[in-house]
Every structure is written in C-alpha cells, then in structure tokens.
Amino acid sequence: MHLLFESIGFGLVTASVIALAAVGLSLQxxxxxxxxxxxxxxxxxxxxxxxxxxxxxxxxxxxxxxxGAVTGLLGLAANLAVFRSFIERKARLITLLxxxxxxxLILQNAxxxxxxxxAYRYPIRMGNALHLGPFILTPGAIILILLAALLMFxxxxxxxxxxxxxxFRAVSNNNDLAxxxxxxxxRVVNWTWVVSGFFAGIxxxxxxxxxxxxRPVVGFNELFLVFAAIIMGGIGRPYGAMLGALAIGLAxxxxxxxxxxxxxxxxxxxxxxxxLVLRPQGIFASRGRTx
Amino acid sequence: xxxxxxxxxxxxxxxxxxxxxxNLEYGYAGILNFTYYTFAAIGAYVxxxxxxxxxxxxLGNESYILQWTLPWPVGLLLGGVAAMILGLIMVFVAVRxxxxxxxxxxxxxxxxxxxxxxxxxxxxxxxxxxxxGVPPITGSLPISEAGYTAVIFAVSFACLAFFWWVARRIFxxxxxxxxxxxxxDEILAASYGKSVFGAQLWIVLIGSFMAGVAGGxxxxxxxxxxxxxxxxxETFVLLAALIIGGSGxxxxxxxxxxxxxxxxxxxxxxxxxxxxxxxxxxxxAILIGVVLIVVLRYRPGGLMPESGIRxxxxxxxxxxxxxxxxxxP
Numbered sequence: 001m002h003l004l005f006e007s008i009g010f011g012l013v014t015a016s017v018i019a020l021a022a023v024g025l026s027l028q029x030x031x032x033x034x035x036x037x038x039x040x041x042x043x044x045x046x047x048x049x050x051x052x053x054x055x056x057x058x059x060x061x062x063x064x065x066x067x068g069a070v071t072g073l074l075g076l077a078a079n080l081a082v083f084r085s086f087i088e089r090k091a092r093l094i095t096l097l098x099x100x101x102x103x104x105l106i107l108q109n110a111x112x113x114x115x116x117x118x119a120y121r122y123p124i125r126m127g128n129a130l131h132l133g134p135f136i137l138t139p140g141a142i143i144l145i146l147l148a149a150l151l152m153f154x155x156x157x158x159x160x161x162x163x164x165x166x167x168f169r170a171v172s173n174n175n176d177l178a179x180x181x182x183x184x185x186x187r188v189v190n191w192t193w194v195v196s197g198f199f200a201g202i203x204x205x206x207x208x209x210x211x212x213x214x215r216p217v218v219g220f221n222e223l224f225l226v227f228a229a230i231i232m233g234g235i236g237r238p239y240g241a242m243l244g245a246l247a248i249g250l251a252x253x254x255x256x257x258x259x260x261x262x263x264x265x266x267x268x269x270x271x272x273x274x275x276l277v278l279r280p281q282g283i284f285a286s287r288g289r290t291x
Numbered sequence: 292x293x294x295x296x297x298x299x300x301x302x303x304x305x306x307x308x309x310x311x312x313x314n315l316e317y318g319y320a321g322i323l324n325f326t327y328y329t330f331a332a333i334g335a336y337v338x339x340x341x342x343x344x345x346x347x348x349x350l351g352n353e354s355y356i357l358q359w360t361l362p363w364p365v366g367l368l369l370g371g372v373a374a375m376i377l378g379l380i381m382v383f384v385a386v387r388x389x390x391x392x393x394x395x396x397x398x399x400x401x402x403x404x405x406x407x408x409x410x411x412x413x414x415x416x417x418x419x420x421x422x423x424g425v426p427p428i429t430g431s432l433p434i435s436e437a438g439y440t441a442v443i444f445a446v447s448f449a450c451l452a453f454f455w456w457v458a459r460r461i462f463x464x465x466x467x468x469x470x471x472x473x474x475x476d477e478i479l480a481a482s483y484g485k486s487v488f489g490a491q492l493w494i495v496l497i498g499s500f501m502a503g504v505a506g507g508x509x510x511x512x513x514x515x516x517x518x519x520x521x522x523x524x525e526t527f528v529l530l531a532a533l534i535i536g537g538s539g540x541x542x543x544x545x546x547x548x549x550x551x552x553x554x555x556x557x558x559x560x561x562x563x564x565x566x567x568x569x570x571x572x573x574x575x576a577i578l579i580g581v582v583l584i585v586v587l588r589y590r591p592g593g594l595m596p597e598s599g600i601r602x603x604x605x606x607x608x609x610x611x612x613x614x615x616x617x618x619x620p
Contacts, residue, residue: 035392037325037399082584094323094391095591098530099584101325105527106580109573117569220523224400231396262411269404273384276397 005134007254013141015249016148017206021222022229022241023152024199028075030172030236031192032087034096038078038104039200040223044216045107046071046201047208048115051122060124068201075197076190078103084189104220111216120214144206151202152242155195159238168192172236225252225265228272247271294437299553301440304447305508307548310532311451311458311541312501317530318539318597319467320494321474323395324381326402327502327529332521333377333405334370334503335510339422342366347424355417363428367507374503377401378495402523410518421517428511443512450508451545454501458541461497470494471539524576528552531583539597546594551579 025039036042050067054060082103086096126140159165170178171188179185200219207222208214229248233240248268255267309331316322336355344360346353361369385397410419427439434442461467469490472480477487510516528551536547586593 035396037395085588089588091587091591094317094321095587097323097392097395098534099587101527101530102580102584102587105524106577106584109576109580112569112573113577116567221403224396224403227396227400231393235392260411262407265407266404269400272397272400276384276393 002134003257004254006136007257008250009135009137009141010256011250011253012145013137013210013249014253015246016145017203017210018222018225018229018249019242019245020148020151020199020206021203021226022233022245023155023238024196024203025226026230026233026236026238026241027155027168027172027199028192028196029230030238031168031189032083033175033236034093035100035227035235036103036196037097037100037223038107039196039226040219040221041104041107041111042071042075042197042200043204043207043219043222044111045074045204045219046197047204047214047218048111048120049201050205051120051208051214052115054123060122064202064205067205068198071201071204072194072196072198074107075193075200079190079193108216108220115216117216121212122208122214126209140209144209148206151199155199155238164188164191224272225268228268228275231272232275294440297437297440297444301444301447301512303549303553304444304451305505305512306529306532306552307545308447308451308454308501308505308508309529310536310544310548310552311454312498312505313526313529313533314538314541314544315458315461315494315501316498318533318544319462319474320470320491321391322491322495323391323398324495324498324526325395325398326405326523326526327498328521328523328525329402329405330374330377330499330502331506331509332409332516334367334374334506335516335520336370336409336416336422336506337373337503338363338366338370338507339425339510339516340416341369343422343425353417353420353422353424354414355422356415363511367504367511370507371500371503374499374506375496377405378499379492382492382495399523402526406518406521417517419518421515421520422510423515423517425510425514427514440512443508447508447512450504454504455541455545457497458544461494462541466490466493527576527583528579531579533593534583535586535593537593537595537597540593540595543593543595543597550594 021039021043025036028039029035046067048067049070050060050063053066054063058066082099083096086099091099124140126138129136129138130142159168167178167183167188168191170181170183171185175185178188204219207218211218225248226245229244230236230241232244232247233242248271251271252264252268256264259267309327313324313327316324316327340355340357341359341361342363342365343358345358346355381394381397381401384401385394409416412418416422427434428446429439429442461470469480469485472483472485473487473490480490481487506516529548532547532551533544534547535551536545537543
C-alpha cells in the first residue's frame with residue numbers, strides 16, 4: 001500500500017510536467033489546427049536556455065521563466081519564419097506536418113551545435129524527501145506541482161475572463177467566423193505560438209528537474225507521452241489535456257509497481273492505443289463536438 | 292577509388308529501395324509514416340537472426356532470439372514479412388481515424404517504443420550493442436572486399452529493379468488511382484465505393500515489406516546493426532530525399548535517393564570535421580531540414596513532379612502542384 005501512494009506521488013510530478021506541455025500543445029492545435037512535431041524540441045530548448053541562464057548565476061526560478069519566455073519567442077519566430085507562409089499558401093495538412101518535423105530536426109541539431117551532446121544537470125537540489133501522510137515527495141517536487149497548477153489556473157483565467165482570451169476561444173472555435181467578427185486572427189495565432197512556446201519551455205525545465213538529465217533528445221522522447229495526453233483529452237481541448245496528462249502520469253508511474261520501469265513508455269503507448277481504438281475522440285471530449 | 296564508387300552504388304540501391312517504399316506510403320497514398328526506417332531496422336534484425344545461427348564464441352557475448360540458419364534469400368523475405376507485421380499493427384492501432392496527424396503520432400510512438408524495447412531487452416536483439424558478425428551471403432567463398440560489394444550491388448540492384456517495376460505497376464493500376472483519390476479526398480474516394488482503409492492497409496504492407504528487405508540487404512552488406520542505427524533522423528533523411536526527388540514519382544524517388552543521400556551523407560563524410568565530432572552530423576542534419584523546408588515552400592513537386600492525367604485542378608495558390616487524380620473506372 002505504501003508503494004502505491006509513493007507511486008501516486010511520483011505520478012503527480014510526472015503528470016504536472018506532461019500537463020504543462022500538453023496544455024501548451026493543445027492550445028496551439030486548437031487555434032492552428034495542425035500538430036507541431038517540433039514541440040518536444042521546444043521543451044528541450046527551454047530547458048537548455050534555463051540551464052545557461054542559471055549557470056550565469058541567476059536565481060533558478062528567474063532562469064526557468066527566462067527559458068519559458070525565450071521559447072515563447074522561438075515559437076513566434078518559427079511561426080513567422082516558416083509556418084505562416086505555408087498557411088498562407090493553404091498547404092495541405094500532411095505537408096505542414098512534414099514541415100514541423102523539419103523544424104524539429106533543425107532545432108534538435110541546433111541545440112547540439114550550441115550546447116553539444118553531453119548531459120547536463122541543473123545546479124539546484126530538490127531537497128530531502130518529506131513524508132506527507134502516505135506520500136513521499138521532495139520540496140522541489142511539491143513546488144513543481146504547485147507551480148504547474150498555478151500556471152494552468154492562470155491560463156484558465158486568461159482564457160475565460162479576458163477579452164483576448166475570448167478572441168482565442170473564438171478563433172479556435174471557428175476561424176472564419178472570428179475573422180468576420182473583426183478579430184485579428186493573425187495576432188491571435190502569433191500570441192498562441194508565444195503562449196504555447198512558453199508552456200513548452202517551462203515544461204522542459206520541469207521535465208529536466210524530474211528526470212535529472214538534460215540531453216538534446218529529452219523533449220523529443222517525451223513528445224509521445226504529451227501526444228497520448230492530448231489524444232486522451234480530445235485533440236485541441238486544453239482542459240481535456242490536463243485530465244489526460246493526469247491519467248498518463250499516474251498510469252506510467254503506478255504501472256512501475258508491476259512491470260520493469262524501463263517499459264514505462266510502453267505502458268503509456270498501450271494506453272494511447274486503447275484510447276485510439278476505443279474512443280478516438282478522447283475520453284473527456286463532450287458529445288456533439290469532434291476535433 | 293573504384294571501390295568507393297562501388298560502395299556508393301550498393302548503398303545507393305539499398306537507399307533507393309527505402310525511398311521507393313516510403314514513396315508508396317507518403318507519395319502515393321498520403322500516409323505520413325514518421326518512423327519508416329524502424330521497419331528497415333526490424334527487417335535487418337530479423338534477417339540477421341534467421342540466417343546467422345548461434346553466435347560465434349570469438350565475438351564475445353551476443354544473445355538474440357531464433358538463431359536459425361536459413362539461406363539468405365529466405366532471411367531477406369522473413370525480414371520483409373516481419374516489417375509487414377509491424378506495419379499491420381501500426382495501421383490497426385490508428386484504424387479508427389487514419390487521419391494523417393493521428394497516424395503520424397502513432398508512427399512516432401511506434402518508433403520510440405520499438406527503439407526502447409530493442410535497446411532495453413538484451414535477449415531480443417542483443418540490446419544496445421546490437422547484432423554483429425552476420426555472415427556474408429557468399430558463404431565461405433573466398434572473395435575480396437570489392438568483390439563482395441559488387442555481389443551486394445548486384446543483388447540490391449535486382450531488388451531495386453523489381454520494386455521499381457512494382458511501384459510503376461501500382462502507379463498505373465486502378466489500385467494506384469484509388470490511392471491517389473484517397474490521398475486527395477478520402478470522403479470522395481469512399482463515396483465512389485472504394486475502401487479507404489483497405490487501400491491504406493495494403494500500401495502500408497507493401498511499403499513495409501520493401502523497407503524490411505532493404506534493411507536485410509543492409510545488414511547482409513555491413514554485417515552489423517544496433518539501435519544507434521535507427522534514430523528518428525534516418526526516416527527524415529529518406530523523407531527529404533523523397534520530397535526533393537519528387538514525391539509520388541517512382542523515378543523521382545530513385546533520383547532523390549542517389550542525389551540527396553549520396554551527395555549529402557556519403558560524400559560529405561570525407562569533408563574534414565571542425566574539431567568536434569558531433570558537429571558534422573548536426574550541421575548536416577540542419578542542412579537537410581532547411582533544404583527540405585525550402586523545397587516544400589518553393590518547389591513542392593520536387594525535381595521530378597508527379598505526372599499524370601489532370602482531371603481537375605486545385606485552386607490557385609495551392610502549396611502542392613496541381614495533383615493528378617483520376618477516379619477508377
């Protein structure tokens with residue numbers, strides 16, 4: 001029983017990292033209608049930027065925020081330099097997906113050029129494990145979970161209660177209608193890339209804190225857990241993505257009690273398969289709305 | 292120098308088979324398989340374990356399944372069949388929604404999982420060290436290195452010629468027209484009574500088989516294979532070769548394979564590196580990515596655009612060249 005609660009604790013940490021990433025990706029997909037396969041590398045990039053800023057002696061929280069912000073700018077740059085011209089030419093979905101994978105390849109290798117292939121670690125420590133009732137968590141892990149929850153709650157407030165958030169939801173619901181009602185769709189799309197990049201960057205930092213290694217492929221390898229979460233939540237539905245992430249995070253960690261933890265991602269894949277076969281519109285998707 | 296060219300030709304033929312197979316999936320049917328090279332890897336492993344028998348003791352500790360000693364052509368076929376089984380699994384996982392983004396996600400996931408399992412499970416294909424010491428297909432015949440390369444070149448060329456013929460037949464057959472219709476508009480194709488799922492399943496099976504055979508040829512040539520050999524970037528190189536050569540065009544695939552893979556990858560190995568060993572590969576990969584995006588943006592048809600009868604034209608300003616699509620009679 002102890003082991004179960006312990007696993008649930010770890011699962012919550014994993015889930016909060018996946019949730020941050022999934023919310024950012026899901027928001028972008030809901031607005032732009034195509035999946036960004038470079039998203040995992042956005043996460044890696046944010047983690048590396050935070051590492052470099054932190055190595056310069058800056059407070060770690062500030063460094064993480066800088067990592068997120070710079071990744072947000074990277075998202076904007078990728079949209080302006082690459083994706084937008086394809087959208088303007090009404091490229092087919094399949095072409096766009098190949099283009100995002102191309103950006104992924106470029107980014108991943110640019111990271112190798114800048115930072116090399118060696119593994120890094122963040123200079124901070126997560127602290128000694130605390131016993132909180134049945135759970136065992138480090139203070140760092142608790143801060144990570146709380147911060148993730150806070151960021152997602154902030155995004156929720158932004159989407160629900162600001163004028164700009166309303167524009168987001170309008171564009172994601174119906175692009176043409178939003179355009180017809182005078183919403184500057186291009187501006188919304190640009191901001192989507194900034195927000196999505198920001199979440200990617202922060203999630204990348206969280207991922208490195210959780211797994212304790214920073215390598216050029218960490219984000220890319222995490223990508224399909226994020227996909228699993230957003231498919232579970234229904235593609236393009238940020239709120240569903242949070243729940244999907246919770247399910248995936250808990251499932252991967254709790255399954256570690258029964259099978260070799262080397263097959264954690266195989267478990268997540270099994271869940272993805274089950275969801276795709278049984279309920280492709282997502283577990284938490286409401287009726288009457290596909291996609 | 293002569294050996295160098297022979298080597299380029301042999302590897303070029305193997306790569307051309309891979310690009311041709313990817314062309315069937317991506318170019319003909321619009322199926323985005325982001326882990327095509329994993330199918331080649333499975334083919335390579337299965338070919339190895341079904342032909343090399345027990346591991347020779349002088350090569351250290353090697354553990355792998357089967358350890359059969361079948362003749363090499365059977366090994367190649369089994370490699371192809373194993374890749375087909377993986378293709379079957381992949382298609383059935385994405386069965387409900389074979390939309391390109393779902394299938395791309397499933398394919399990337401399949402690639403990562405296969406990679407993880409092969410790397411972690413030492414009993415399967417010797418883990419991260421990979422299988423090595425695969426015997427040459429000429430058996431114990433005394434043959435020089437250049438001679439063996441020539442033999443591999445001949446076999447690969449024969450396979451390539453056969454697959455090229457198959458690809459050409461498919462392109463011109465009613466099945467090829469169904470595939471193009473499915474690629475352009477699934478709902479339209481279905482409304483004409485064509486089985487969208489059936490068409491996609493069959494083309495993935497054929498494409499996977501070609502990947503498996505090419506992987507088998509590769510391991511018969513270089514005699515070793517390990518998980519570092521099928522990272523996601525490998526598929527991307529094939530995809531770049533296909534799109535630059537001309538997606539949908541069976542001749543363009545071969546041009547792309549020789550031009551891109553040979554020029555960019557093989558020949559540039561002789562360029563001096565800049566002190567850091569990881570830099571050359573990274574710069575090369577960035578270059579491929581940039582070239583691919585530029586080609587997709589400014590010349591989406593590639594060097595040899597798909598040709599065919601144009602029954603309808605897409606709206607002006609489409610990213611893709613006007614697509615030929617023809618309903619089956």
